[in-house]
Amino acid sequence: MRLEAITWERMAEQLAERVLRTRAQDGSPWLRVGVDGAPAARPGELAERIGGVLRLRGRGVAVVGTGGFLRPASLRYEYGREDPDTYYSGWFDTGALWREVFGPLEAEGTGRVLPDLWDPVTDRATRSAPVQLPPDGVLLLHGPFLLGHWFPFDLTVHLRLSAGALERRTEEDERWTLPAYRRYEEEVGPADVADVLVRADDPRHPAWGGLGGH
Incomplete structure (x- = not known):
């Protein structure tokens, strides 16, 4: 795939335009967009940028991070606090995401x-109120490992970091997670399955490709 240099602002605008041209694959009145990437790639920042542009275009938006859907600490740390395999397959409550995020957006x-x-600091339920998305509203779900669960996304974006950039940009106390990202690359190949690929090795100079129309 040929990648072209672009600014984050322009990328958000073009991705928002792509969303506006996209139709839900199952006839749902809502669109579901996944912004996939390790925390070091800052997928939440791109999701918020896209959401801001969509709101200016008159769309209702819900920006949701998978960090709010962690499993309880007793399950996350069952095999220790720094087990990369558990981080990959057992930290995020995918069942709750299906039930509380994707289920309400079915046709x-x-x-x-x-x-x-779930609040990972207090290790208790957050008790947040649901967000009502109007018809033609857009979900922007961001976080790592999104493309390995068959989530019903209508559009997917993967923020890729090379192995060296991922190691450099991951906080020292989080580097134990690096084997999980290597496993994700090997088992899922997110750069190959995402609709849009963003190379984010240099946060000041991103590049991207794959922005075709449906």
Whole structure:
């Protein structure tokens, strides 16, 4: 795939335009967009940028991070606090994401999305109120490992970091997670399956490719 240099601002604008041209694959009145990437690639920042542009275009938006859908500490740390295999397959409550985020956005759903479920600091339920997405509203879900769970996204974006950039930009106390990202690359190949690929090795000079139309 040929990648072209672009600014984050322009990227957000073009991705928002792509969203506006996209139709839900299952006839749902809502669109579901995944912004996939390790925390070091800052997928949440891109999701917020896209959401801001969409709001200016008159769309209802819910920006949701998978960090609000962690499993309880007793399950996350069952094999220790720094087990990369558990981080890869057992930290995030994918069942809750299906139930509380994707379920309400099915064709006959309510459009009421839960923005978060679990607070990792207090290790308790957040008790947040659902967000009501109007018809033609857009979910922007961001976080790592999004493309390995068959989530019903209508558009996916993967922020890729080379192995060296990922190591440099990951905080020292989080480097134990690096084997999980290597496993994700090997088992899922997110750069190959995402609709849009963003190379984010240099946060000041991103490049991207794959922005075709549906």
